[in-house]
Amino acid sequence: MSKPRPIEEGLAVVLRGGVVLSMVLVAAGLGLALYQGTQAGTGIELIRLGLLVLVATPVLRVIWATGVFALRRDVVWTCIGAAVLLVLAISFLLGAAGPA
């Protein structure tokens, strides 16, 4: 059996993609917002979208890693990844629902 490609490579691509995309969005939005000099509008919307991409990136990399382990039929590590995702989902839902 050939050695599988190291998991690091795919994860690096996911993370770099998220970082570059969010930086472009945030930079474009900030430039536009400063140029327009407003507290609302397309610039602010772009910044918000960019920040959303940034925050979603680490979650996406857990999903990616879990998917890779699942494809390799690695039961233990698929379960570990799924458990981390589950805790993240619960934290998010409780945080979104509660005041705090």
Added chain:
Amino acid sequence: MTFTLVTFVISLLAGAFGAILGLGGGMIIIPALTLLMGVDIRVAIAASMVSIIATSSGAAAAYLRDRLTNVKVAMFLELGSTTGALTGAFLSALVPRNGLFVAFGVILAFSAIAMLRRMGERDKRIPPDPLADRLGLHGGQAPDMPAYRVSRSLLGLFLMYWAGVIAGLLGVGAGVLKVPAMDIVMGMPLKASTATSNFMIGVTAAAGALVYLLRGDVDELTTAPVALGVLLGAVVGAKALAALPVRGLRIAFVVVLIVVAVRMVLQGVCG
């Protein structure tokens, strides 16, 4: 415009510093924004949550390429840190803050001593760890780092839970606790510890940051220069880690631990 530029430059430094030491940079961002720039504390905390993720993601690609990050250790320990952060968020209304700050400060001071004692220590025999063997947690060789064996993984998981609780309670990334746990307890090399901590803090902070973002607590015009600065800083800082001397890195980390420890105790005692 001046506000944006100054915030950007401070964030650039915080990102580079945080990426190298495995920290989120919140300890720099929050006081810089509130004390220096007069930003509201709520806005500063939300910006700091975003900056933790920016530091983590910005540096992670480089650390993965340099094979410094231990992905399996990170995922294993995230079980503890995310559960702990969830617990901490719940406890935050119940636990007296002052006592917490003092306790956190004392833990950090002890970590500083333990990390100093590891200075110049070589290949100490570490206890075997069947769980680490079974899960395949041991670290492979990297261009700038020898292969290593991971030890006491269950104790590490337990400590990460508590690091997560403190992160949830105080709204910080708790990288200052994660790095010593991997360095002292699990016997990982310092560079692997900071790179892996850096990798983990983004996931621990993600759920909280997403809530802040959707609830509208994030001020876009403040957070945008923070995010950009921290991201760029982290990308640059991450390029430097592989080449940095471990000894200097350890001393820098211990200094940070002592500074934060003193600040936490003072905050706890003086209110």
